[in-house]
Amino acid sequence: MVSPDDVEKIANLADIRLPGDRLGEFTREFNAILEYFDILDTVREEAGERRGVFNVMREDEITPSLPQGEVLALPRDSEEGFIKAPRVME
Amino acid sequence: MTVIIGLEIHCQLTTKTKLFCGCSTDYRNDPPNTHTCPTCLGLPGALPCLNRSAVEYALRVAKALNCTVLEEAEFARKNYFYPDLPKGFQITMYDRPLAVDGHLEIEGDDGTEKRIRITRVHMEEDPGRLVHVGSGDRPRYSLVDYNRSGIPLIEIVTDPDLRSPKEARRFINTMRTTLEYLGVFDGDREGGLRVDANISMEGGSRVEVKNISSYKGVEKALTFEITRQRNVIRRGLTVERETRHFLEARGVTTSARSKEEEHDYRYFPEPDLRPLRVREWCDAIVLPELPAARRVRFAETFGVSPPHARTLCGDLKLADFFEEVAVCGDPVLAATWVADTLLGEIYYRDMEIARVPARHFVELLDLLRKKEITDKGGVEVLRTILDQSAKGEVPENPAAIVARLNLGKAAGDAFGPVIREVVEACPAAVQDFRNGKPEALNYLVGQAMKRTRGRADPKELARMIREAIGETGVTG
Amino acid sequence: MKARVPAPEDPFNAFITRCEGKPGGKGRLAGIMVAVKDNISTRGIPTSCGSRILEGYTPPYNAHAVDLILGEGAVIAGKTNMDEFGMGSSTENSAFGPTKNPVDPSRVPGGSSGGSAAAVAAGMVPMALGSDTGGSIRCPAAFCGIVGLKPSYGRVSRYGLVAYANSLEQIGPLAKTVTDVSLLMGVISRYDPRDSTMQNRPFTPRLNGEVKGLRIGVPAEFFGAGVDPAVGEKVRAAIGLLEGLGASVVPCSMPSMAYALAAYYVTCTSEASSNLARFDGVRYGASDDIRKSWHEAFREIRAKGFGEEVRRRILLGTFALSAGYYGKYYAKAQAARRNVSEDFARIFRDVDVIAGPTMPTVAFRIGEKTDPLSMYLSDILTVPANLAGIPAISVPCGKVSGLPVGLQIMGKPFEDERILDVAYAYEQEAA
Numbered sequence: 001m002v003s004p005d006d007v008e009k010i011a012n013l014a015d016i017r018l019p020g021d022r023l024g025e026f027t028r029e030f031n032a033i034l035e036y037f038d039i040l041d042t043v044r045e046e047a048g049e050r051r052g053v054f055n056v057m058r059e060d061e062i063t064p065s066l067p068q069g070e071v072l073a074l075p076r077d078s079e080e081g082f083i084k085a086p087r088v089m090e
Numbered sequence: 091m092t093v094i095i096g097l098e099i100h101c102q103l104t105t106k107t108k109l110f111c112g113c114s115t116d117y118r119n120d121p122p123n124t125h126t127c128p129t130c131l132g133l134p135g136a137l138p139c140l141n142r143s144a145v146e147y148a149l150r151v152a153k154a155l156n157c158t159v160l161e162e163a164e165f166a167r168k169n170y171f172y173p174d175l176p177k178g179f180q181i182t183m184y185d186r187p188l189a190v191d192g193h194l195e196i197e198g199d200d201g202t203e204k205r206i207r208i209t210r211v212h213m214e215e216d217p218g219r220l221v222h223v224g225s226g227d228r229p230r231y232s233l234v235d236y237n238r239s240g241i242p243l244i245e246i247v248t249d250p251d252l253r254s255p256k257e258a259r260r261f262i263n264t265m266r267t268t269l270e271y272l273g274v275f276d277g278d279r280e281g282g283l284r285v286d287a288n289i290s291m292e293g294g295s296r297v298e299v300k301n302i303s304s305y306k307g308v309e310k311a312l313t314f315e316i317t318r319q320r321n322v323i324r325r326g327l328t329v330e331r332e333t334r335h336f337l338e339a340r341g342v343t344t345s346a347r348s349k350e351e352e353h354d355y356r357y358f359p360e361p362d363l364r365p366l367r368v369r370e371w372c373d374a375i376v377l378p379e380l381p382a383a384r385r386v387r388f389a390e391t392f393g394v395s396p397p398h399a400r401t402l403c404g405d406l407k408l409a410d411f412f413e414e415v416a417v418c419g420d421p422v423l424a425a426t427w428v429a430d431t432l433l434g435e436i437y438y439r440d441m442e443i444a445r446v447p448a449r450h451f452v453e454l455l456d457l458l459r460k461k462e463i464t465d466k467g468g469v470e471v472l473r474t475i476l477d478q479s480a481k482g483e484v485p486e487n488p489a490a491i492v493a494r495l496n497l498g499k500a501a502g503d504a505f506g507p508v509i510r511e512v513v514e515a516c517p518a519a520v521q522d523f524r525n526g527k528p529e530a531l532n533y534l535v536g537q538a539m540k541r542t543r544g545r546a547d548p549k550e551l552a553r554m555i556r557e558a559i560g561e562t563g564v565t566g
Numbered sequence: 567m568k569a570r571v572p573a574p575e576d577p578f579n580a581f582i583t584r585c586e587g588k589p590g591g592k593g594r595l596a597g598i599m600v601a602v603k604d605n606i607s608t609r610g611i612p613t614s615c616g617s618r619i620l621e622g623y624t625p626p627y628n629a630h631a632v633d634l635i636l637g638e639g640a641v642i643a644g645k646t647n648m649d650e651f652g653m654g655s656s657t658e659n660s661a662f663g664p665t666k667n668p669v670d671p672s673r674v675p676g677g678s679s680g681g682s683a684a685a686v687a688a689g690m691v692p693m694a695l696g697s698d699t700g701g702s703i704r705c706p707a708a709f710c711g712i713v714g715l716k717p718s719y720g721r722v723s724r725y726g727l728v729a730y731a732n733s734l735e736q737i738g739p740l741a742k743t744v745t746d747v748s749l750l751m752g753v754i755s756r757y758d759p760r761d762s763t764m765q766n767r768p769f770t771p772r773l774n775g776e777v778k779g780l781r782i783g784v785p786a787e788f789f790g791a792g793v794d795p796a797v798g799e800k801v802r803a804a805i806g807l808l809e810g811l812g813a814s815v816v817p818c819s820m821p822s823m824a825y826a827l828a829a830y831y832v833t834c835t836s837e838a839s840s841n842l843a844r845f846d847g848v849r850y851g852a853s854d855d856i857r858k859s860w861h862e863a864f865r866e867i868r869a870k871g872f873g874e875e876v877r878r879r880i881l882l883g884t885f886a887l888s889a890g891y892y893g894k895y896y897a898k899a900q901a902a903r904r905n906v907s908e909d910f911a912r913i914f915r916d917v918d919v920i921a922g923p924t925m926p927t928v929a930f931r932i933g934e935k936t937d938p939l940s941m942y943l944s945d946i947l948t949v950p951a952n953l954a955g956i957p958a959i960s961v962p963c964g965k966v967s968g969l970p971v972g973l974q975i976m977g978k979p980f981e982d983e984r985i986l987d988v989a990y991a992y993e994q995e996a997a
Contacts, residue, residue: 068122
């Protein structure tokens with residue numbers, strides 16, 4: 001069970017601001033789902049050799065990069081070839 | 091009070107392409123955002139694909155550091171948000187790194203060999219580069235260049251075995267040299283090596299210092315931290331466990347307000363990549379000659395003295411240069427001249443060893459070996475060669491320089507008049523020498539050197555002066 | 567949520583972007599109009615994933631699958647509507663309004679590839695590409711009465727598919743007939759070394775319709791509580807038709823079904839919480855006032871740009887991966903997955919394919935399911951194939967109250983050709 005405060009903390013961690021008005025309802029739905037996940041507690045890990053594919057790699061060969069113009073066409077704002085971003089508080 | 095230091099070293103590997111995409115890693119002289127693709131830009135839908143050479147290089151490092159390679163290594167996502175991190179996570183390695191439990195030997199503070207244990211070695215990608223616009227404390231916005239995003243990094247973590255800032259610096263230098271010898275790292279590339287240091291005064295909390303980007307910076311940062319922590323303790327307070335940033339320009343560490351230790355990185359295995367089983371690969375790797383072995387070979391094959399060997403082998407390019415010129419017929423002479431004289435001259439000129447013409451240097455050594463010029467003359471020839479090379483010219487041959495500057499060693503007889511002149515002009519010094527003061531001879535030799543403008547061998551002059559005076563008293 | 571006035575040519579709101587196609591290319595798809603789900607990168611064509619946060623994003627590159635269909639002469643008809651970032655089973659979670667089921671426009675077409683399925687079902691295009699993470703191709707195929715294939719994991723390159731859950735999803739074909747689905751699958755399954763999770767297994771279509779001696783496993787859990795009895799009846803009849811052609815039914819059981827859905831939702835939300843972290847408005851997409859500081863701007867953009875279901879799943883995934891909870895959720899989910907794979911492997915020792923209903927019900931009404939958990943539960947029959955990475959196809963097998971029912975056939979890893987053949991056999995006989 002998580003509280004609305006916990007949900008806000010998780011939202012902080014995920015860097016999403018949650019609209020405050022539906023927080024209670026959202027928390028209820030959230031808890032219902034978490035309760036459903038509890039069934040996983042019954043899972044017993046069956047020991048066995050881990051199968052799978054390994055060592056998938058490529059050769060160290062240069063492939064063409066995107067032209068700067070195409071890269072700078074994507075963000076809203078750029079300056080002298082750099083992409084503009086909001087300032088970071090140090 | 092014992093100081094306990096551990097280091098985390100990040101080095102850029104010199105592969106042709108980035109860790110997870112085929113963009114070229116040769117970005118330093120190019121405009122921003124010209125070495126990017128959907129993968130290293132983190133565009134939606136792009137996928138990483140592992141560079142085989144990066145793994146080879148990382149395994150070389152693991153082997154050279156005597157590590158145990160894990161049976162299965164796995165990439166993991168380290169999740170956090172920052173403008174220079176295009177995907178919102180960094181692909182790194184977490185609980186299944188490439189290799190663990192290694193060691194590197196360095197010269198301890200007491201001059202003896204000391205073993206520093208390596209906790210782990212793993213691979214990860216470099217983030218992009220952030221430039222802040224606006225004044226330091228109140229930036230207005232940031233500018234991002236993703237050319238560096240995705241460059242392969244190797245991370246080497248030590249046990250807290252270092253005991254002083256000088257030892258830490260020596261460790262980093264030894265590590266840097268080793269990586270260059272392995273052919274996986276280039277110390278000349280700016281920003282190619284970054285260090286985070288952990289330091290505590292015995293019994294106290296551990297402080298992490300991040301963002302140290304030069305070898306000298308490590309010693310400065312740690313020295314400052316020791317002083318800072320000592321002051322805290324002296325005031326009766328306890329040192330806080332925290333993360334601090336090193337400000338290179340001011341030589342100080344400051345507290346990191348971004349509360350980095352509170353980050354929950356939510357590590358989980360990278361689902362877009364497959365695990366690595368590379369023990370056999372590592373076993374099959376044949377390492378190139380490493381610094382310690384090269385030092386031994388220089389001593390055994392060339393008769394180079396241990397201090398000279400240490401200097402010469404401390405830089406891969408310097409060691410290569412020495413071997414090139416050691417064919418001159420007197421390797422010990424070559425070692426002396428490279429380590430004691432040449433090194434100082436190129437350092438002074440901020441010149442790279444690669445710019446020094448080996449063929450000219452060999453000819454110079456030849457002249458010295460045959461005693462056709464004095465040491466002082468040799469220095470002048472060398473300086474001339476270097477100055478000309480620095481200007482981009484093809485330098486004159488040493489023989490031509492000697493002739494032009496009249497540096498040829500004159501036969502002893504030619505100096506007879508000079509000797510007589512000096513003896514007559516300095517009766518007091520002559521008397522002092524006769525009375526048993528050896529330093530008086532040095533003075534007389536110096537006077538003679540001045541008059542012969544470096545064309546005479548000081549030992550030769552000393553002998554001639556003693557002869558002229560008549561040997562009396564203590565031999566100088 | 568933006569309400570869109572349906573264009574007369576697109577009364578079901580199947581498309582987000584329509585394209586002017588220029589036929590003329592040569593190849594196996596020469597001149598064929600193919601609709602592409604809007605989470606598949608198309609160079610020069612806006613790609614929104616059904617979300618506001620990608621407003622204005624036009625990729626500078628094509629997904630591998632798109633390059634392949636263009637290389638065979640296909641014409642891209644447009645980008646189809648979907649649940650935002652693939653998160654949903656009804657195509658109601660789109661920032662561009664819901665897509666309507668052409669069979670009954672008051673009902674959902676299924677999701678998340680609802681737009682692609684509706685475009686095909688309405689006859690707007692003969693073929694479409696979708697993506698399937700937990701049933702997102704098969705569900706809309708079943709609800710709209712068409713054919714949809716989720717290939718084996720690693721059979722089709724994910725390069726260019728905007729990631730929702732990397733370890734579960736594949737791009738796959740939708741069409742009205744098994745023949746067309748097989749044709750499109752043959753084109754998009756070419757090996758791509760840029761996708762490290764892909765294996766090089768060339769696809770050789772084999773539609774003989776020969777099922778004599780075929781052993782069909784039917785797990786009891788596929789007809790359990792929660793499955794509409796009328797739907798179950800239709801599917802049993804369809805399996806009976808295959809028996810009539812010479813196949814035999816082998817009853818079996820999959821105990822891991824008890825926690826398969828939980829394992830699915832823990833895995834996909836965890837991976838999604840990480841995959842969606844890149845939407846920060848810096849390099850592309852919606853962005854905010856640059857005068858704000860980084861974290862402020864980031865939080866705002868994500869609050870405004872993501873719909874509620876996406877926000878919910880990101881939070882669930884963030885929680886599942888957070889310190890102290892990894893062992894309880896994500897690690898357990900991966901153990902559960904291994905058990906699901908083991909259950910399938912065990913059953914496949916005695917059978918060739920596994921059959922059952924694709925969905926527990928027929929299409930529900932738009933706006934009917936408001937509780938998130940009840941929406942998740944509708945995926946119960948489709949997620950096991952994603953968890954185990956096995957191929958699964960939905961083929962129409964009749965109607966209940968006028969609404970289509972899907973027969974799901976699953977096969978061993980990389981036996982996509984076989985399940986297509988079985989579906990073909992059914993389709994030909996049922997016609």
